[in-house]
Every structure is written in C-alpha cells, then in structure tokens.
Amino acid sequence: MKRFLLLGLITCLLAYLPITGYAGAKEDYEEAYTLYLTAAASAAAYSGRIGELVNRYLEQDGWQIDHYVQSQGHTGARYLIAQKEGVPYYLAAIVGTENDRDIKTDLKCDKVYFAGSNEEECAVNASKKDIPDTEPKVHKGFNQFVQAGLTAVLRNPRQVSLSLPDLLLSDPTRKLYLTGHSLGGAAATLAGTRLLSAGVNPEQLKIITFGAPAVGNAAFAAKFDPNLHLVRIVNSGDVVPGVLQTLVGGYQQFGREIKWYPPDTVEDGHQLIGYIDSAIRNYYDKRRLAIADGIQLPIPPANKQINPGRVYIAQLDSNLPAALTEDFLYMQEALQDEYQQALPDHVTADTQADWREPASAAGCRWAIVSDVSAMRIKQEENNTYRITLTQTVYDVTTGTVATTATFSTATYNLTPLEAFIHTFKGMKAHLADQFAKTK
Known part of the structure; x- marks a missing residue:
C-alpha cells in the first residue's frame, strides 16, 4: 500500500x-x-x-x-x-x-x-x-x-x-x-x-x-x-x-x-x-x-481565529489545466471554509467580481484574493502535479498590496484536491503573522 x-x-x-x-x-x-x-x-x-x-x-x-x-x-x-x-x-x-x-x-x-x-x-x-x-x-x-x-x-x-x-x-x-x-x-x-x-x-x-x-x-x-x-x-x-x-x-x-x-x-x-x-x-x-433544501448549517466553533478587523474574502480564481477542472469547485469551497474558520469578522464574495467596490461598501479593512494553479512535473511518472496557492492581502483603504505569499504541494501520494488542501497550514500561519504586524 x-x-x-x-x-x-x-x-x-x-x-x-x-x-x-x-x-x-x-x-x-x-x-x-x-x-x-x-x-x-x-x-x-x-x-x-x-x-x-x-x-x-x-x-x-x-x-x-x-x-x-x-x-x-x-x-x-x-x-x-x-x-x-x-x-x-x-x-x-x-x-x-x-x-x-x-x-x-x-x-x-x-x-x-x-x-x-x-x-x-x-x-x-x-x-x-x-x-x-x-x-x-x-x-x-x-x-x-x-x-x-x-x-x-x-x-x-x-x-x-x-x-x-x-x-x-x-x-x-x-x-x-x-x-x-x-x-x-x-x-x-x-x-x-x-x-x-x-x-x-x-x-x-x-x-x-x-x-x-x-x-x-x-x-x-x-x-x-x-x-x-x-x-x-x-x-x-x-x-x-x-x-x-x-x-x-x-x-x-x-x-x-x-x-x-x-x-x-x-x-x-x-x-x-x-x-x-x-x-x-x-x-x-x-x-x-x-443548503439548497433550506437547511441551516451550523456555525463552526472558534478555533485559533485571527482578528485583524473586517476582511473581504474574494472567490478563488482558477488557473488549473482542463484535466483538473472538476477539482476546482471543491477547492473553492474548502478554501472558503478555512478562511471563515480563521477570520471571525469576514464578508464572503458571492461572485467573481472585482473586490474593490464590494469590499469598501462592506466596511472591510482588508481583502484576500487567492488563485490556484497546477504544473505537471515532467520528470515524474504518472500525472504528478505541483499545486500552488497564491494569496494576496490588500489594504482596502489604499488599494495597495499588504503581502503576497505562495504555497505549494506536489501530488506525491496525494490527489490534486488533497494537495491543495494541505497548503492551508502554511497559509493560515502566514496570515496570522502578517496581521500581527499591523497591530
């Protein structure tokens, strides 16, 4: 095995x-x-x-x-x-x-x-x-x-x-x-x-x-x-x-x-x-x-949350190859869950529209924009990818970049969806460090 x-x-x-x-x-x-x-x-x-x-x-x-x-x-x-x-x-x-x-x-x-x-x-x-x-x-x-x-x-x-x-x-x-x-x-x-x-x-x-x-x-x-x-x-x-x-x-x-x-x-x-x-x-x-049947889902309990003020969470953007298209919906939902777990005061985008206007209108201090991409590792046998999550945090008041970070995991003994999810650990720690510097 x-x-x-x-x-x-x-x-x-x-x-x-x-x-x-x-x-x-x-x-x-x-x-x-x-x-x-x-x-x-x-x-x-x-x-x-x-x-x-x-x-x-x-x-x-x-x-x-x-x-x-x-x-x-x-x-x-x-x-x-x-x-x-x-x-x-x-x-x-x-x-x-x-x-x-x-x-x-x-x-x-x-x-x-x-x-x-x-x-x-x-x-x-x-x-x-x-x-x-x-x-x-x-x-x-x-x-x-x-x-x-x-x-x-x-x-x-x-x-x-x-x-x-x-x-x-x-x-x-x-x-x-x-x-x-x-x-x-x-x-x-x-x-x-x-x-x-x-x-x-x-x-x-x-x-x-x-x-x-x-x-x-x-x-x-x-x-x-x-x-x-x-x-x-x-x-x-x-x-x-x-x-x-x-x-x-x-x-x-x-x-x-x-x-x-x-x-x-x-x-x-x-x-x-x-x-x-x-x-x-x-x-x-x-x-x-x-959710489609109108069932009220539970609110996750607080778990090592980060509280930098109100944060706008943009929808995940995809730069995945066609072979991984079916994975994207699950990646998007999993990432939204992670952000919502980590950030108690957040606004979640419901469209792929530009973040600037809705983030400002919602009174957000920060905006997080993320995208996922995948690259085939050519020297490896089978379909081995390197899955990369790029996360950019913007200051909503100035429109400038506060920080950008990239996290990646290869699909050795993992599926692409699992490799993507594994990057969350580094992402959450980076957010905590970044927002701690703003206090």
Missing part, C-alpha cells in the same frame, strides 16, 4: 456540528460528515510520520486519542480509540496492511469456525475441525489478527487502558463508530460481530469500512446481517472487496454498500487517498444539497 497524507481539511470539516432541518437532506449531510470523520480516523490508525500528522490534526480539533500497539516482534491488530468532550460516541480505527506480517495475515484465506461470547470461547471454537459450512466461518488470518489485538498495549503507558466492551456495556447512551481501511475494515467488521456476541446493544454500534474484503461465509453473513449496522464504502475500480469471492470462493459480503467514484487522478482504486478524496467530495456534495 502506498504511503498517504491526510490533510489540513480535517480541522476544517471536523469543526462542523450536527444540523437541524428536513430529514432527508439532514441525514445525508450528517452521514457524509460521519464518513469523512471515519475516513480520517482510518488514516490516523497508521504508524509513522503520516499517522502522527493526522493525529495532530484530530487532536487540534479536540479528540483525545489512545493508540494500542503490539509488543516488539508480535503481529496483530493495532488500533486507536478516540473520544471528544461533548461528543456522545467513541471512534475506534484499526490499521490496514502496512508490513510484511500483515500481508501474511491477508494470505491465510482458509476459514475457521466463528462463535462465542468472549475471547476465550472464540479462540476455542476457531480451533475446532470438521465444522460444516452451514455454520458461521470467517477468514483465518483476519480472525487471528483481531484475536491478537486483545494483547495490544497502550503506546503511552501513562494513560489508562480502555476496553470497548466495558465502555459500551457500562454506558448504554454511548455509541461507537468502528472503522478501518482494507485489512483494517475486515478487522472492524469482525470486531463488531464480537462486540454483538458479547452483549453490546446493536444500536450502540456502527461499522464503516473502506475498501474492505469479505470476512466470512454465507452463514456468517446471514447471522450478523440483521443486527450489525455495517456500511461498506467501495470505490469504483477497487478489486479488494471482491477478491476473496473471486479467487478463493465461499465468501460473502453483507451490509449496506455505498459506491463512490474517485477522480481520474487516482490510478489505484484501493488507495486510501482515493477514499479520502471521495469522502471530501461526498461531504461537499451533500452539504450543497442541504
């Missing part, structure tokens, strides 16, 4: 609260938010610099994250459990395939008997032989991966270890979103069925997977399909969700499937960056429909 980078957009999208309004559009919008949040958590489960960066974004949004890892030399599920004050649910995300031992897990395709109300019973039943296929059976490697997750330990031993069964059983008002990408999604499905078998109320549990393979046979699917709230996100072109049915046989997917269509810049439909890109687009698509 290629390395990936989750984006500064997390701090922007995750700031939005549940909304009120008409049931259909409201539910679609809230589901889109949940799918983006769980895609982010799935990325945060991975180790190394990438996972640390994603975790930082989530922590900036107020999530307290506990990481559970395997001891030196041991394999098995690694995962995170996250909670946030005032949020009535936990997030748990299980890592996908990221090392050779995980690949060996994926290749253990024979099935074992799945039954039991606790880990000891599950282990004993999995060792039984000559169980007929009319009984629930699951992928041996996935089952071992989840079973070994029980021995995972906190990466930070100063924290208190959390047990999901105990947390949910002791507080029936709490819910859990359990998620993962690829192997992590398969493990999330199995972990969810174990929680149900342990007596957790099905209404407390929702499983959301991204590009996950099937977990068990038809009997397993029939047993848990009625009670397990499972949503499977599948990108067009991703072969992994169907690989066991095709190459091994005897496996069956279940739950509600949602099909997404990643942009042409995503060459491998199984990549997590493709799922994150799709989650971003889905979020904005559903938000646009909610």
Whole structure:
C-alpha cells in the first residue's frame, strides 16, 4: 500500500456540528460528515510520520486519542480509540496492511469456525475441525489478527487502558463508530460481530469500512446481517472487496454498500487517498444539497481565529489545466471554509467580481484574493502535479498590496484536491503573522 497524507481539511470539516432541518437532506449531510470523520480516523490508525500528522490534526480539533500497539516482534491488530468532550460516541480505527506480517495475515484465506461470547470461547471454537459450512466461518488470518489485538498495549503507558466492551456495556447512551481501511475494515467488521456476541446493544454500534474484503461465509453473513449496522464504502475500480469471492470462493459480503467514484487522478482504486478524496467530495456534495433544501448549517466553533478587523474574502480564481477542472469547485469551497474558520469578522464574495467596490461598501479593512494553479512535473511518472496557492492581502483603504505569499504541494501520494488542501497550514500561519504586524 502506498504511503498517504491526510490533510489540513480535517480541522476544517471536523469543526462542523450536527444540523437541524428536513430529514432527508439532514441525514445525508450528517452521514457524509460521519464518513469523512471515519475516513480520517482510518488514516490516523497508521504508524509513522503520516499517522502522527493526522493525529495532530484530530487532536487540534479536540479528540483525545489512545493508540494500542503490539509488543516488539508480535503481529496483530493495532488500533486507536478516540473520544471528544461533548461528543456522545467513541471512534475506534484499526490499521490496514502496512508490513510484511500483515500481508501474511491477508494470505491465510482458509476459514475457521466463528462463535462465542468472549475471547476465550472464540479462540476455542476457531480451533475446532470438521465444522460444516452451514455454520458461521470467517477468514483465518483476519480472525487471528483481531484475536491478537486483545494483547495490544497502550503506546503511552501513562494513560489508562480502555476496553470497548466495558465502555459500551457500562454506558448504554454511548455509541461507537468502528472503522478501518482494507485489512483494517475486515478487522472492524469482525470486531463488531464480537462486540454483538458479547452483549453490546446493536444500536450502540456502527461499522464503516473502506475498501474492505469479505470476512466470512454465507452463514456468517446471514447471522450478523440483521443486527450489525455495517456500511461498506467501495470505490469504483477497487478489486479488494471482491477478491476473496473471486479467487478463493465461499465468501460473502453483507451490509449496506455505498459506491463512490474517485477522480481520474487516482490510478489505484484501493488507495486510501482515493477514499479520502471521495469522502471530501461526498461531504461537499451533500452539504450543497442541504443548503439548497433550506437547511441551516451550523456555525463552526472558534478555533485559533485571527482578528485583524473586517476582511473581504474574494472567490478563488482558477488557473488549473482542463484535466483538473472538476477539482476546482471543491477547492473553492474548502478554501472558503478555512478562511471563515480563521477570520471571525469576514464578508464572503458571492461572485467573481472585482473586490474593490464590494469590499469598501462592506466596511472591510482588508481583502484576500487567492488563485490556484497546477504544473505537471515532467520528470515524474504518472500525472504528478505541483499545486500552488497564491494569496494576496490588500489594504482596502489604499488599494495597495499588504503581502503576497505562495504555497505549494506536489501530488506525491496525494490527489490534486488533497494537495491543495494541505497548503492551508502554511497559509493560515502566514496570515496570522502578517496581521500581527499591523497591530
């Protein structure tokens, strides 16, 4: 699996609260938010610099994250459990395939008997032989991966270890979103069925997977399909969700499937960056429909805001090539969100008209004019671009340039939309420094 980078957009999208309004559009919008949040958590489960960066974004949004890892030399599920004050649910995300031992897990395709109300019973039943296929059976490697997750330990031993069964059983008002990408999604499905078998109320549990393979046979699917709230996100072109049915046989997917269509810049439909890109687009698509239906969207809470006085925010200007035209609308909306998060007293342009007259009429002290461009990196294989965001701040009273800055990110293991959004971090810091000098 290629390395990936989750984006500064997390701090922007995750700031939005549940909304009120008409049931259909409201539910679609809230589901889109949940799918983006769980895609982010799935990325945060991975180790190394990438996972640390994603975790930082989530922590900036107020999530307290506990990481559970395997001891030196041991394999098995690694995962995170996250909670946030005032949020009535936990997030748990299980890592996908990221090392050779995980690949060996994926290749253990024979099935074992799945039954039991606790880990000891599950282990004993999995060792039984000559169980007929009319009984629930699951992928041996996935089952071992989840079973070994029980021995995972906190990466930070100063924290208190959390047990999901105990947390949910002791507080029936709490819910859990359990998620993962690829192997992590398969493990999330199995972990969810174990929680149900342990007596957790099905209404407390929702499983959301991204590009996950099937977990068990038809009997397993029939047993848990009625009670397990499972949503499977599948990108067009991703072969992994169907690989066991095709190459091994005897496996069956279940739950509600949602099909997404990643942009042409995503060459491998199984990549997590493709799922994150799709989650971003889905979020904005559903938000646009909610607004069109007259639903009042929430006001994001203050988060490290900059207050230089009233600021006019011009619409983003595009200098993108034709191949990236579809990305521009999402770039524009994401950038507007970032500015609105950072600047408490702002006026947002609703047209591409020149900024001078409307900014002055609105009593603005400053105007921000931005444009995005992209350049192909010729020496690189595939469609690698350098995405550049140029930001110019004008003094409205004089019409002169106060500052200009350029931020860029290459699309190595990123989509163009994700690369554009990643530039926000530098942009926001630059704005804060610039406006601090004007005081």
